[in-house]
Amino acid sequence: IAGITQAPTSQILAAGRRMTLRCTQDMRHNAMYWYRQDLGLGLRLIHYSNTAGTTGKGEVPDGYSVSRANTDDFPLTLASAVPSQTSVYFCASSEGASGQETQYFGPGTRLLVL
Amino acid sequence: GQNIDQPTEMTATEGAIVQINCTYQTSGFNGLFWYQQHAGEAPTFLSYNVLDGLEEKGRFSSFLSRSKGYSYLLLKELQMKDSASYLCAVTDSNYQLIWGAGTKLIIKP
Numbered sequence: 001i002a003g004i005t006q007a008p009t010s011q012i013l014a015a016g017r018r019m020t021l022r023c024t025q026d027m028r029h030n031a032m033y034w035y036r037q038d039l040g041l042g043l044r045l046i047h048y049s050n051t052a053g054t055t056g057k058g059e060v061p062d063g064y065s066v067s068r069a070n071t072d073d074f075p076l077t078l079a080s081a082v083p084s085q086t087s088v089y090f091c092a093s094s095e096g097a098s099g100q101e102t103q104y105f106g107p108g109t110r111l112l113v114l
Numbered sequence: 115g116q117n118i119d120q121p122t123e124m125t126a127t128e129g130a131i132v133q134i135n136c137t138y139q140t141s142g143f144n145g146l147f148w149y150q151q152h153a154g155e156a157p158t159f160l161s162y163n164v165l166d167g168l169e170e171k172g173r174f175s176s177f178l179s180r181s182k183g184y185s186y187l188l189l190k191e192l193q194m195k196d197s198a199s200y201l202c203a204v205t206d207s208n209y210q211l212i213w214g215a216g217t218k219l220i221i222k223p
Contacts, residue, residue, distance in 0.1 A: 042213030
């Protein structure tokens with residue numbers, strides 16, 4: 001069982017380019033999340049999905065979009081990358097969306113926007 | 115606003131005990147988590163408290179006081195592999211996790 005996988009592991013991207021970060025889980029979890037982690041700051045929620053077919057905005061959604069066509073996949077798209085989107089991006093999932101379940105994290109994608 | 119405060123960095127000696135504190139001010143409270151994150155890796159779950167008191171799990175214990183907006187993580191018999199960042203997170207009234215910036219724990223031999 002792989003848990004949660006993310007791709008790519010790392011990426012250097014030119015500003016203005018479009019990029020999709022992929023996230024797949026095999027635990028049949030209902031809820032999925034995208035976070036960014038920056039030095040000196042806590043994890044910040046970008047978007048979330050409580051169940052397949054639904055998505056919601058987190059604390060820092062601007063410049064990002066998500067979709068949840070099925071239970072397993074939750075891609076994050078940067079429509080036109082900017083240098084301030086340089087960060088480590090973590091995808092996570094949990095069995096439910098009550099906020100009382102453990103979140104399981106993928107290995108992260110390290111993104112550098114130049 | 116919502117705020118989670120943790121010390122930025124702590125240093126302790128192998129074999130000793132260390133207590134990492136977390137104070138929070140959030141819109142609502144539906145539980146508090148502690149996660150461990152080794153450098154360059156993903157966070158992994160350590161503990162969850164929703165009621166006041168101490169939860170013990172092997173060498174790690176976590177305490178919660180909801181009236182004081184306070185929690186601590188206690189690590190006993192420190193090992194070199196415990197060198198990591200420890201993240202405190204609170205579930206708010208929207209059932210989303212609000213994360214602290216983490217405490218980097220350095221273990222010295």
